[in-house]
Amino acid sequence: MLGRLRQIGRGRAVLAALLMGIAGALFALALSWRPAIAPITPPSPGSFTPEQVARGAVLAKIGDCAVCHTRDNGRPLAGGRPLATPFGTLYSDNLTPDPETGIGTWSAAAFRRAMKDGVSRTGEHLYPALPYEHFTHVRDADLDALYAFLMMRRPVHEAAPANRLIFPLGFRPLLAGWKLLFLHHGETPTDSSRSAEWNRGAYLVEGLGHCGGCHTPRNLAGGEIRSQAYAGGIAEGWRAPPLNAANPAARKWTQEALVTYLRTGISPDHSAAAGPMGPVVDSLSQVPESEVRAIAAYIVSKMGGSPSGPVAPLPDHAEAAASRFPEGAVLFAGACAGCHGQGAPMMGQGRPLLSLATALRDTEPNSAAQAILQGIEPPVAGRGPKMPGFADALTDRQIAAVLGYARARYTDRPDWKKLPAAVAKARKEGTQP
The missing domain is CATH 1.10.760.10 (Cytochrome c-like domain)
Incomplete structure (x- = not known):
C-alpha cells in the first residue's frame, strides 16, 4: 500500500512539472507574440516632399543601409548579402518597395517598429544583425525621412535566401528574450555642458551610425557589453579598434584628422581605411561635412581629446x-x-x-x-x-x-x-x- 502511494506521489510530481513546463512555454510564447500591422498600398511619389526624401538619403548613408542590404553585384538595397555571425549566416532583407519581397506594403508605423523594436510588419522578430539596439534611439521624424527615401527607390523583386543558423536559433520567438536583456529604448541624452555639434555627433554615433555595433565587444549571447562601450570589437574578421582612451594610434586623433579619415579613408598621421571600414568611409564621403564633423567631435572626445605637447619620434628598430x-x-x-x-x-x-x-x-x-x-x-x-x-x-x-x-x-x-x-x-x- 505504501509503495502504491509513493508511485502516485511521483506521478503527481511528474504531472505537475509537465504542466509547469507547458505553462512556462505558453507564457514565453505569449511574451514573444507581436501582432501583424495591416499592409498598405505602396505609397505614390507624391506621398513625400522632396526635402524629406533628400534628408532620408543622407540618413541612409549615415546608417550604411546599402552596405549591408546590397549583395555583391546586386541591385542597391535589394538585400541578400550574407552576414557571417558566430551563430551562423544571416541574409539581409530587401529594403526596396517591392510589395512581395521588399517593404512595399509596410506603413511608416511598421517601419518604425522594425527599427525601434526589431519586429517585422508581419510580427516576426528580427535578428539583431539589424542593429535596432542603436536604431531605437533615432527620432521618429528621422525614421520617417528614411522611410520616405526607401519608398521612393525602384522596386526590385528579389527574395533573400533562407538564413543558416545553428539549432535552435532559427526559432525567432527566442529573440524576445534576447531583447529583454539587451534592447534598451530611449533617446540619446543631451549633454548641456557640451556644444551643439558634440550633441549632434552623440545622436548620430549612438543612433543611426551604430558605431558601437562594431567597436564594442560582445558577450556570448551576441549582446554589446555596455560596461565596455567602444573598447574594441570584431567586424567580419577585422578588428574594430577601441574608440576610447585605449585607442592604439601612435598619435592622438584630432577632429580635423578624423574628419579627413572619415571622408577620404586616409589620415597621413594615422591609418588608411580597410576591410569593413572602407564602405563606411564611402558612405560618409557623400554626406554633408557638418554631419561628419559632428561625428568626429563626439568620437575624439571619447578617445581623450586632442593631443598636446611635442610629438614623440616614431620607432624603427x-x-x-x-x-x-x-x-x-x-x-x-x-x-x-x-x-x-x-x-x-x-x-x-x-x-x-x-x-x-x-x-x-x-x-x-x-x-x-x-x-x-x-x-x-x-x-x-x-x-x-x-x-x-x-x-x-x-x-x-x-x-x-x-x-x-x-x-x-x-x-x-x-x-x-x-x-x-x-x-x-x-x-x-x-x-x-
Missing part, C-alpha cells in the same frame, strides 16, 4: 627586428619594402608610415593579418592607397613571420602571441560569407 624575425625580414624586403620601405616612391603618395599604422599597434593582430591576406582597396572613387592581398602567395607561417617582424620593427608594443594560429583564423574568417 630594423636591426633588432631582423635579428629576432630573420624570415620575416627577408619576406618583408621582397614583398613589402617596395611600398613600405624607407625611401620607397609610394611613400610620397599619402601612404601612412607603418609606424603610424593602428593595426600594427593594436592588442590583437586581426586587422594586420587581414590586410596582408585580403589587401586594401581605396574606399572612395578609387583614390588613395591600394595594397594587393597575399593570401595566395604566402602561407600562414610566412604571414605570421612578416607580422612579427613589422610589429617588432615599427612599434614598441609587445609581441603578439600564437601568430600562426591567429593568421589561420583570420584566413578562415576572411573566406566566410
Whole structure:
C-alpha cells in the first residue's frame, strides 16, 4: 500500500512539472507574440516632399543601409548579402518597395517598429544583425525621412535566401528574450555642458551610425557589453579598434584628422581605411561635412581629446627586428619594402608610415593579418592607397613571420602571441560569407 502511494506521489510530481513546463512555454510564447500591422498600398511619389526624401538619403548613408542590404553585384538595397555571425549566416532583407519581397506594403508605423523594436510588419522578430539596439534611439521624424527615401527607390523583386543558423536559433520567438536583456529604448541624452555639434555627433554615433555595433565587444549571447562601450570589437574578421582612451594610434586623433579619415579613408598621421571600414568611409564621403564633423567631435572626445605637447619620434628598430624575425625580414624586403620601405616612391603618395599604422599597434593582430591576406582597396572613387592581398602567395607561417617582424620593427608594443594560429583564423574568417 505504501509503495502504491509513493508511485502516485511521483506521478503527481511528474504531472505537475509537465504542466509547469507547458505553462512556462505558453507564457514565453505569449511574451514573444507581436501582432501583424495591416499592409498598405505602396505609397505614390507624391506621398513625400522632396526635402524629406533628400534628408532620408543622407540618413541612409549615415546608417550604411546599402552596405549591408546590397549583395555583391546586386541591385542597391535589394538585400541578400550574407552576414557571417558566430551563430551562423544571416541574409539581409530587401529594403526596396517591392510589395512581395521588399517593404512595399509596410506603413511608416511598421517601419518604425522594425527599427525601434526589431519586429517585422508581419510580427516576426528580427535578428539583431539589424542593429535596432542603436536604431531605437533615432527620432521618429528621422525614421520617417528614411522611410520616405526607401519608398521612393525602384522596386526590385528579389527574395533573400533562407538564413543558416545553428539549432535552435532559427526559432525567432527566442529573440524576445534576447531583447529583454539587451534592447534598451530611449533617446540619446543631451549633454548641456557640451556644444551643439558634440550633441549632434552623440545622436548620430549612438543612433543611426551604430558605431558601437562594431567597436564594442560582445558577450556570448551576441549582446554589446555596455560596461565596455567602444573598447574594441570584431567586424567580419577585422578588428574594430577601441574608440576610447585605449585607442592604439601612435598619435592622438584630432577632429580635423578624423574628419579627413572619415571622408577620404586616409589620415597621413594615422591609418588608411580597410576591410569593413572602407564602405563606411564611402558612405560618409557623400554626406554633408557638418554631419561628419559632428561625428568626429563626439568620437575624439571619447578617445581623450586632442593631443598636446611635442610629438614623440616614431620607432624603427630594423636591426633588432631582423635579428629576432630573420624570415620575416627577408619576406618583408621582397614583398613589402617596395611600398613600405624607407625611401620607397609610394611613400610620397599619402601612404601612412607603418609606424603610424593602428593595426600594427593594436592588442590583437586581426586587422594586420587581414590586410596582408585580403589587401586594401581605396574606399572612395578609387583614390588613395591600394595594397594587393597575399593570401595566395604566402602561407600562414610566412604571414605570421612578416607580422612579427613589422610589429617588432615599427612599434614598441609587445609581441603578439600564437601568430600562426591567429593568421589561420583570420584566413578562415576572411573566406566566410
